[in-house]
Amino acid sequence: MNLKILTIINNDYESFDHSSLEVFSFLDQLSNNSDVTILAFGGPKEIISRLPGNNIFYNDLKNNEHNYNDIAETINLFIREENPDFLLFQKDDYGNFIAPMLAFRNKFPYIPDVKKVVSQTNDEIKLIRPIHGESAEAVYNIHKKSTIVIKIRKNSFEEIDLKREIRSINNISLSKSNKTNYNIVETNKMTPEGLQLGDADIVVSGGRGMGSKENFDKITNLAGLFNGAVGASKAAVESGWIPPGNLVGLTGKSISPQLYLTFGISGASQHLAGCLNSQNIISVNTDESAPIFKYAKFGVIADCNDFLEELIEELKKIK
Amino acid sequence: MKICVCIKEVPDSDTPPDKLSIDKEKLKIIPTENISSTVNTFDLNAVELALKFSENFKDCEITIISVGNNFTSEVIKKPIAMGADKLVICESEKLDNIDVYTTANILSKMINKTGPYDVIFCGRHASDFDMASVPFAIAEILTIPIINIVRDIKPKKDEFIIEKIITDGFQVLSAKLPLILTVGNQAGDPRFPTLKGIMEASKTKLEKIHLSDLNLNSNDDLTNQIEIEKIYFPENDNQIKFISGENNKEKAVNLLKILKKEGIF
Numbered sequence: 001m002n003l004k005i006l007t008i009i010n011n012d013y014e015s016f017d018h019s020s021l022e023v024f025s026f027l028d029q030l031s032n033n034s035d036v037t038i039l040a041f042g043g044p045k046e047i048i049s050r051l052p053g054n055n056i057f058y059n060d061l062k063n064n065e066h067n068y069n070d071i072a073e074t075i076n077l078f079i080r081e082e083n084p085d086f087l088l089f090q091k092d093d094y095g096n097f098i099a100p101m102l103a104f105r106n107k108f109p110y111i112p113d114v115k116k117v118v119s120q121t122n123d124e125i126k127l128i129r130p131i132h133g134e135s136a137e138a139v140y141n142i143h144k145k146s147t148i149v150i151k152i153r154k155n156s157f158e159e160i161d162l163k164r165e166i167r168s169i170n171n172i173s174l175s176k177s178n179k180t181n182y183n184i185v186e187t188n189k190m191t192p193e194g195l196q197l198g199d200a201d202i203v204v205s206g207g208r209g210m211g212s213k214e215n216f217d218k219i220t221n222l223a224g225l226f227n228g229a230v231g232a233s234k235a236a237v238e239s240g241w242i243p244p245g246n247l248v249g250l251t252g253k254s255i256s257p258q259l260y261l262t263f264g265i266s267g268a269s270q271h272l273a274g275c276l277n278s279q280n281i282i283s284v285n286t287d288e289s290a291p292i293f294k295y296a297k298f299g300v301i302a303d304c305n306d307f308l309e310e311l312i313e314e315l316k317k318i319k
Numbered sequence: 320m321k322i323c324v325c326i327k328e329v330p331d332s333d334t335p336p337d338k339l340s341i342d343k344e345k346l347k348i349i350p351t352e353n354i355s356s357t358v359n360t361f362d363l364n365a366v367e368l369a370l371k372f373s374e375n376f377k378d379c380e381i382t383i384i385s386v387g388n389n390f391t392s393e394v395i396k397k398p399i400a401m402g403a404d405k406l407v408i409c410e411s412e413k414l415d416n417i418d419v420y421t422t423a424n425i426l427s428k429m430i431n432k433t434g435p436y437d438v439i440f441c442g443r444h445a446s447d448f449d450m451a452s453v454p455f456a457i458a459e460i461l462t463i464p465i466i467n468i469v470r471d472i473k474p475k476k477d478e479f480i481i482e483k484i485i486t487d488g489f490q491v492l493s494a495k496l497p498l499i500l501t502v503g504n505q506a507g508d509p510r511f512p513t514l515k516g517i518m519e520a521s522k523t524k525l526e527k528i529h530l531s532d533l534n535l536n537s538n539d540d541l542t543n544q545i546e547i548e549k550i551y552f553p554e555n556d557n558q559i560k561f562i563s564g565e566n567n568k569e570k571a572v573n574l575l576k577i578l579k580k581e582g583i584f
Contacts, residue, residue, distance in 0.1 A: 069464070093485050097467055100455035104423070109544050112450060126548065131448050132348050135336040138448075139548040180464045182481070182494035189488035202584070226584065234504070244505070245487040250449070251503060259583050268333055270446075280583055282574070291335050293559050298577060300562045300570050310571040318575065 001120065003034040006084040007053065008075060010094035011043030013061045018159055019198070020090045024052055025157035026150075029117045030086060039078055040169075041071055041094070049169050050162040056169040067184060069177035072098045072105075077175060079106060079147060089151040091254075096151075103149035109142050110149040115156040129153070133250055133269030134276065155256040155277040190243055194220065195229040197246065202228030203257045203278070205248055207271075208235035209264020209285065209304050216241035218308050219263060225315050231255065231275075233265045249274040263304040267292025284308070320379040323436040324369050324403065325426055325453070326362040328387060328394055331355065332446035336552060345416050346547045348447060358397050361442030363509035365502040366398040368472065369440045370510065375474050380404050382433055386425045388415040392525065400512030400520035407433055407526045409533070418543040423456030425540070428533040430461065437496045443468050443503040451501075458499045466498060470505035 005027060009020045027036065036053040042061040049056065059074070075098065079087065087102070089095035091113065103110030111127055115137075118126035124143050130153070131138050142148055197203060204226060206219040216236060223230045231248040232241070248255055250273035260278035265271060267283070267290055275281065276295060283296040284304045293299045300307060330339065330350045342349050350356065366383070373379040381403040385395060390410055399406055409425055417425075430436065444451035451467075458465035470489065471482040481492040484505050512520070535541055562577065564570030578584040 096451065097455075100452045101459065101465070104420075104452075104456040104459040107544075110419075110452060111545065112452070131550065132330070132339070133332055133446060133449065135339065136341070136348055136550055136552050138346075138550045141546045141548045143546075179462065181496075181498070182464060182466060182492045185480075185491040185493050187485070187488065187490045189485075191487060238504070244484075251443075259578075269336070270332065280581070282578075294555060295557055296559050297557070298562055298574070299559050300574060302567050302570060307567045307571060310567045311574065314568070314571045314575055 001031045001033065001122070003031045003085045004082065005030065005034050005036045005086045005088060006078060006082055007036060007038050007088045008095070008098070009038060009040040009043065009048070009051065010071070010090070010092060011041070013042050014044060016043045016047045017090075017092065019154055021159040021162070022154070022157040023088050023090050023152055024160040026114070026117075026152045027088065029157075030120070037078070037082060037084070039075060045169070046166065047162065049166045050164070052160065052163055056167065057172045058169045059172050059174055066174065067177065067180055067182075068094060068097045069180040070174045072101050073175040073177040073179070074172070076102060076105065084147055085144065087147055087149045089149070091151055091154050099149055099151045106147065108147045108149050110151075111140055111142065112151040113153040114150050115153045130273070134273035135269045154254040190245055194223060195227070197229045197231060197248065197253045197255050200229035201257055202226045202259045202261070203231045203248070203255055204228050204261045204263070205231030205233065205265060205275075206236050206241070206263045206304075207233035207265030208239075209266075210236060210241065211264075211305065213239075213241045215305050218305070218312065222261075222308060222312055222315070225312065225319065226261075228257070228259075231260075233268075233271050262292060263308055265292055266290045267295070320373065320376040320438075321434065321436045322369050322373060322379065322381045322438050322440065323430060323434060324362070324366050324381065324383050324398065324440045325457070326366070326383055326385045326395070326398060326442070327359045327445045328356050328385065328390060329359045329445055329447040331357045332360060341550050341552070343549075346550050347416070348550065356391055356394055358394060359442050359445045359447075361444060361446075361503055363397070363401075363442075364504055364506045365440040365442050365500075366401055366403060367509045368469070368500075368502050368506040369438075370402050371507075372438070372472050382407060382436075384408070384426060384429050384433065386410075386414055386417075386422060386429070388412055390525075395525070396520040396523065397512065399523050400516040401510055402516055405526065406523060407528060409528045409530060411530050413530065413541070417541075418545050419450050419452040419456055420544045421541055423453045423460060424535065425530075425533065426453065427457050427460040428535060428540075429528060430457070432528060432533065435497070438472070439463065439497070439499045441499065441501050443501045454499055454501045463497050463499050464494075465501070466492065466494070467501040468503050468505070469500040470503070472500065
């Protein structure tokens with residue numbers, strides 16, 4: 001099917017979020033013969049110029065602090081010019097704001113968090129997305145009467161490899177939106193503690209069952225022994241035991257490590273939404289009926305603090 | 320200062336999946352027996368931030384609006400018990416299965432009829448369909464600027480200072496009104512209703528607006544743009560193996576053995 005696709009790749013100035021490469025695997029599911037225009041904001045030029053696509057347009061976002069409304073306005077001009085069949089976004093701060101805004105501005109159908117294409121004809125497309133905190137799924141049937149705006153779910157598609165050759169890209173300037181009445185005064189980034197969640201093969205998470213900040217520090221200790229990252233449930237973050245950047249779940253990070261080890265996390269659907277793509281889940285909880293055990297490969301029924309201490313001791317012996 | 324908060328009644332998001340069932344006709348998730356619905360948690364965070372913000376002004380009114388069918392009176396009145404002033408709903412059988420476009424069309428008309436407002440607060444997303452869309456649609460329909468995932472708003476001279484959550488941090492913005500703000504749990508837990516608030520809520524009458532009073536164009540405004548074909552619980556054939564052991568030390572040793580054997584660590 002020959003489709004016209006406008007793909008939006010957003011990154012902060014200079015950094016590149018590799019999960020944006022998942023968009024291109026999704027694109028392959030849509031069509032193997034499409035006319036793809038990439039509109040990239042931020043990210044190193046060297047990487048952007050190795051993305052697959054027929055045309056690449058780029059703004060380096062060097063002039064921080066940029067307003068998301070200006071980026072939306074810039075994309076909108078491309079939509080009018082190109083009239084694409086699909087407008088694709090990844091799930092991040094930019095996509096969460098710009099994708100629905102542009103869909104409603106143009107009265108286009110908008111489907112966020114898409115995890116699969118079921119089928120497609122010339123007239124309609126069927127897509128799957130999780131609902132109710134990922135405890136259920138829905139099949140959406142969208143008529144192809146206009147551009148369809150899609151935001152893809154993280155960790156649902158493979159990251160493609162960047163092309164070897166560097167291609168020429170077209171620099172563009174940002175349009176100025178007149179639909180805003182606010183300015184960014186400052187941006188404060190707090191780097192999450194320890195190894196970054198998205199980069200780790202092993203993630204060790206703690207929840208309400210840890211009971212205190214002092215106990216939670218043992219999670220950090222164990223994660224260090226595994227060379228892994230520290231995660232947390234909403235309860236642990238709200239208790240102030242660990243910064244919000246370490247939150248795993250629907251309103252935090254979505255992760256897919258080789259091993260996800262949880263202590264004192266019952267498995268509310270909001271948390272499961274961020275960790276069910278893990279290859280192996282191993283959970284420790286006192287309550288045999290905790291929902292997380294429905295998804296775990298191995299479980300330990302134990303007091304999580306006591307078990308954690310024993311595990312740290314035993315791990316030290318074999319390391 | 321006139322404030323509006325948009326809220327939605329949903330099945331409790333903490334309900335485990337085995338206590339939920341699917342209404343195949345209405346294409347909705349419904350809680351099974353003995354489980355009540357609730358106001359979407361993020362909407363209550365929005366009510367909380369609206370209440371905090373209102374404390375900066377002598378003259379301030381908070382109106383809660385909602386759209387749907389079969390409201391549970393004591394559930395939907397919770398924001399009044401927390402301290403909001405008015406509750407206006409649009410309730411109809413026709414609104415049982417509406418998408419984000421229709422929802423936003425109706426809420427926008429309700430805002431026009433009961434407003435204008437200086438600030439409109441909404442939860443960052445509803446826990447049933449997780450679309451995070453309706454506030455953006457209202458912003459476009461009413462051409463009011465929007466800021467998402469706000470944790471604080473305070474007046475400063477003739478401007479407003481807003482803190483917006485971003486991945487791994489926050490941004491400080493200076494803004495003029497009117498604004499639509501979406502709110503998450505970072506704004507703080509919703510306050511508990513006081514006894515006085517609960518009494519107040521029981522006396523407060525639900526103000527109802529009929530669909531026919533909203534000048535909706537039924538072809539455009541009430542036609543869903545996105546269609547759900549089916550809803551289902553994904554199959555889960557996971558078989559957990561529990562690690563055995565006389566005591567926690569033995570269980571720890573056995574767990575490490577398994578990790579080795581499985582090649583995980």
